[in-house]
Amino acid sequence: MAKRRSKSTSVWQESDDLIDDKLKTFDDETEIGQVASSEWESEKQNCAVTERKCKPKLVTPLLQKRKAGIIYISTIPKHMNVTILRELLEPYGEVGRIYLLPERKEGKIRKKTAKGKRAMVRYTEGWVEFKRKRIAKAVVQHLNTRPISTKKKSVFCDILWSMKYLPRFKWIHLSERLAYERAVFKQKLRTEIAQARKEASFFQSNLDQSEAVRIKMKKAQKEAKKI
Numbered sequence: 001m002a003k004r005r006s007k008s009t010s011v012w013q014e015s016d017d018l019i020d021d022k023l024k025t026f027d028d029e030t031e032i033g034q035v036a037s038s039e040w041e042s043e044k045q046n047c048a049v050t051e052r053k054c055k056p057k058l059v060t061p062l063l064q065k066r067k068a069g070i071i072y073i074s075t076i077p078k079h080m081n082v083t084i085l086r087e088l089l090e091p092y093g094e095v096g097r098i099y100l101l102p103e104r105k106e107g108k109i110r111k112k113t114a115k116g117k118r119a120m121v122r123y124t125e126g127w128v129e130f131k132r133k134r135i136a137k138a139v140v141q142h143l144n145t146r147p148i149s150t151k152k153k154s155v156f157c158d159i160l161w162s163m164k165y166l167p168r169f170k171w172i173h174l175s176e177r178l179a180y181e182r183a184v185f186k187q188k189l190r191t192e193i194a195q196a197r198k199e200a201s202f203f204q205s206n207l208d209q210s211e212a213v214r215i216k217m218k219k220a221q222k223e224a225k226k227i
Contacts, residue, residue, distance in 0.1 A: 066132055068129050069136025069165065070130075071128045071139065071164070072163065073128065076122075076124060076125060078120075085100070085128065092135065093136075093139065096129035098127070098129070100125075129171055136165055143161045
């Protein structure tokens, strides 16, 4: 019985030793796996950083801005306005901004007739902006000194275009010129109003003086009659 017990205890000890060895190997393998996974993640991050650094940046090409061309029209015929002028020039190319300078009489634009009706505004000169400079040049070469319309029923029949291409001229130059002309016109109006007020005050002072002299003369005549 003692021999059997010693054998069974030795067998149990051997089995416990085997289990301990397996647990140790399992722990070692898990540690090695964790180290390998951490190393793999660090390498992956390094590769991602290097790829970001080495990856060439895509540069979007800058679209070349089209330069606009401006045409100057020296004479604007009767019945012409911005809408009609745009309709006449749009078949030749894309038209941008249009400005027609209205005719002024005594410094004012005539808006109503003597009967109170809406007056037709007449224009003296104009500027037309084409989106492409090349088209503006071609339009001037094609239309200058040619009739606006060949139809006999048209109001522009036998009226010739009078236009010129303005090199190195931009719309901002026109805006500056118009602003300057408006400032000059306002200053001129101010000076004229100041001059008119000065003349009116001088006339009123002379009138008051003459009235005072006339009253004094009347009093003198009355006193002379009493004597």
